[in-house]
Every structure is written in structure tokens, then in C-alpha cells.
Amino acid sequence: MTTSWTPNGASGSRVKDAANDDAPFSVLRRITRNRPAPAVGEHCEMCAEPISDKHQHVVDVESRAMMCTCRPCYLLFIDRNAHLRYRSVPERYLSFPDFELGSGQWDELEIPVGLAFFFHNTGMGRTIAFYPGPAGATESELPLAAWESVQARNPELAEAAPDTEALLIRGPGAERPRAECHIVPIDACYELVGQLRRVWRGFDGGQEAREQLDVFFDKVSRRSKPVPTAAARRTTPEANIDGTDVAAPAEGNGPA
Numbered sequence: 728m729t730t731s732w733t734p735n736g737a738s739g740s741r742v743k744d745a746a747n748d749d750a751p752f753s754v755l756r757r758i759t760r761n762r763p764a765p766a767v768g769e770h771c772e773m774c775a776e777p778i779s780d781k782h783q784h785v786v787d788v789e790s791r792a793m794m795c796t797c798r799p800c801y802l803l804f805i806d807r808n809a810h811l812r813y814r815s816v817p818e819r820y821l822s823f824p825d826f827e828l829g830s831g832q833w834d835e836l837e838i839p840v841g842l843a844f845f846f847h848n849t850g851m852g853r854t855i856a857f858y859p860g861p862a863g864a865t866e867s868e869l870p871l872a873a874w875e876s877v878q879a880r881n882p883e884l885a886e887a888a889p890d891t892e893a894l895l896i897r898g899p900g901a902e903r904p905r906a907e908c909h910i911v912p913i914d915a916c917y918e919l920v921g922q923l924r925r926v927w928r929g930f931d932g933g934q935e936a937r938e939q940l941d942v943f944f945d946k947v948s949r950r951s952k953p954v955p956t957a958a959a960r961r962t963t964p965e966a967n968i969d970g971t972d973v974a975a976p977a978e979g980n981g982p983a
């Protein structure tokens with residue numbers, strides 16, 4: 728792949744919205760297909776085959792753009808140990824039953840709202856945090872020392888795949904004495920932030936945003952399996968990123 732384009736969504740708080748901005752994909756489409764560009768959301772953005780509303784996504788690691796893909800294209804990029812520019816977004820949800828985060832530690836992360844997503848960006852070589860708000864996803868300059876101390880206390884957080892999975896952390900609060908942490912597919916995070924943006928009121932989101940968050944956390948909790956222990960990780964081959972049969976798409980898969 729020698730084609731280059733201006734990275735979309737690579738800077739600031741901009742999060743790729745595949746439905747509204749397909750500029751980065753037009754080049755790829757031209758080199759893969761000579762037919763006119765199809766409408767986004769109806770065709771695979773790698774090979775232009777028709778896809779249903781419910782489909783999977785592949786992340787362009789360099790530009791951080793997310794592409795809607797058909798199943799065969801998705802399967803090309805699931806090997807998390809390969810050095811690939813494109814990476815399929817895993818479908819798994821994991822919980823951390825022993826997650827430890829004191830309110831002091833949450834405050835040190837300098838997240839102004841009650842929850843945030845953390846993911847490792849290969850291009851930037853660091854972990855980035857983003858959180859919901861009225862303008863969509865806002866990126867935070869994560870204080871690295873504070874984040875490293877969270878990681879040191881919870882070494883199993885390293886299970887999250889770079890670029891394609893996020894750690895969703897809800898900090899401790901009045902109605903929640905313990906912090907909560909899950910590994911979630913990064914496309915599900917962007918979908919949630921998009922939903923919250925439409926209902927967010929005031930500084931903390933307001934009633935409707937809180938209700939949507941509770942619905943989301945219920946869904947995540949139901950789907951989550953406990954994160955494998957360090958010992959189990961050493962003995963389990965990582966052949967399959969979602970722990971399921973790759974030929975059978977998971978039911979109730981995240982966003983379209």
C-alpha cells in the first residue's frame with residue numbers, strides 16, 4: 728500500500744464518523760474498484776461488496792479511521808500479532824472483577840466526567856483517554872504517571888488490544904463505591920459517545936444521558952466474561968481475537 732492521504736480523525740478531539748465523512752476512503756475505493764463510490768454504510772469500504780446494517784469494522788491504525796467492512800475483509804485483519812496497518816475490531820467484552828481504583832486515583836486521571844475510555848494508540852505510542860460530552864468525544868491529555876499507577880495496580884489491563892479495544896472505566900461515585908472497568912470494542916465506544924452527544928445536557932450529562940449510560944453498562948455487563956488471569960493468558964493461544972468461532976458472527980454485535 729503506497730497510497731497516502733491526510734489522516735482523518737488523527738488530531739485533537741476529532742473522532743471518525745463514518746456516516747458523515749468518507750473522504751479517507753475515496754482513495755481506497757478508487758484503487759480497489761472502478762465503479763462509482765457506493766453510499767457509506769451499504770457497502771464494504773475495502774472491497775465495495777454490499778453489507779447489511781449490522782457489520783464489522785476495521786481500523787486504519789495510521790489515520791485512526793474506522794471502516795465498515797464485509798466479513799471476508801474483516802477476517803483478513805484479525806491476527807493481533809501481525810504487523811498490519813489495518814486491524815479488525817474484536818467482538819469480545821471482558822470485565823475485571825478485581826479492578827481497583829480509589830477515588831483519589833480517579834481524580835488524578837483528570838477526567839471531568841464520571842467515565843472515560845482509554846486505548847493505546849500505536850501511531851502515537853501512548854494511551855489516550857476520551858470521554859463523552861455535548862460535542863461528542865473529547866480527548867484528554869492523560870497524566871501518564873497517574874495512568875501508569877492504575878496499570879501497575881491492575882496488570883490484567885494489558886489484555887486490551889491496541890487501537891481496536893478500549894478500557895471503559897466508570898469512576899467511583901456517590902451511588903457507586905467501586906470503580907468499574909470493561910474491555911469493549913472501540914466501535915461500541917464511538918457509538919455510545921454518538922448517542923450520548925444527542926442527549927447530553929449541562930456539565931454531567933443530565934438525566935437522559937445517565938439513563939442511556941445505565942442501559943449501555945447493563946448490556947456490557949451481560950456480555951462480559953471475566954478477564955483471563957495472567958496464568959491463563961500464558962497458556963492460551965491468541966489465535967482468535969474474540970474467542971469464538973470466526974466463521975460465525977456473534978449475535979447482537981455492536982454498532983452498524
Ligand SMILES: [Zn+2]
Pocket residue numbers: 771772773774775776796797798799800801
Ligand atoms: Zn469487503
Ligand SMILES: [Zn+2]
Pocket residue numbers: 745768782783784794795796982983
Ligand atoms: Zn459501520
